[in-house]
Amino acid sequence: MENIRIGFIGGGRIIQALLDGLNEADYLDKMHIWISCPSAEDDKSLLKRFNNTIHMTTSNTVLCNNCDIVLFAVKAKLIKSVCQEIIKTVDHERLKNILFISIIPGLTISTLNQWLQTGENIIRIMYNVNVAKRNGSYAISSPKTNDNNPLQIYLKSIFDKVAYFAGNVTETELDIMCALIGSGPAFFCTAVEGLADGAVKAGLSRQLANTLAARTMLGCADILVSSSKHPAELKNDISTPAGTTIYGLHELENKGVRGAYMDALMSAFNRAQTMADQLAKETK
């Protein structure tokens, strides 16, 4: 397992978050990692940041010829052309032995398979930027035949170092998780920002307001995760009759904040499904 080589096509924010987490877990130097991206020749910042523990190339072909697992981490609009490029330049038998992973919202296994024509060696993973601090969440969607695939077992062991495993789920559930865990950090940031802005308006310094809003969210999340309490229970626990919190909660209810979060999640989920439909049409 230790010799398995893993390649990332695209080395942007979400891959760097994963590498940061693995680095923090002291695991990066035990891995064989390749990254391909157009700026690999000119921009050596990733190599410096990870102490030359990774191989970088501008060629997706070179990456596929050197890796057992290949994870697509480019923007959705580029994925079809990347697949067309590698099926033209990499030997078909070699491609069939690679485990391909997509982290692209909405891109289904079936669409990817139509582009790669390699059989059942394709799985999807959804994870979030919280892996950078080893506090991420992830889920897998894969054909049953892959369950005992040593490459998938290895991949899971890597993600387990930096994220909570939510299970092997259907592709629709994965798109819901894309909205919940993939977009969730951005949604929560609006709550932190809004509360901090309120504190600044009331007179607190910006720095203290931002830090305290974020730390309050962190501590609250810790209680919810470790106690399995329903959020309403924690909310009720700290709402004294006629006290300050219930006055604030009344404002949130008046403004429909919970409905707004539900709409945000549904909108992100629907967007993933629309992207899936658009990408599937590109196979025709």
Ligand SMILES: NC(=O)c1ccc[n+]([C@@H]2O[C@H](COP(=O)([O-])OP(=O)(O)OC[C@H]3O[C@@H](n4cnc5c(N)ncnc54)[C@H](OP(=O)(O)O)[C@@H]3O)[C@@H](O)[C@H]2O)c1
């Ligand atoms: N951000 C998230 O929380 C998150 C979570 C789950 C999934 N995703 C998905 O992951 C994908 C990447 O997201 P990101 O935020 O990391 O994007 P990003 O920061 O924009 O990075 C995109 C990467 O793709 C590279 N690239 C561009 N054209 C390429 C090509 N032809 N071949 C190989 N690499 C190429 C870019 O390289 P250069 O810089 O050299 O151009 C860059 O490293 C997206 O589809 C996104 O939806 C993101």
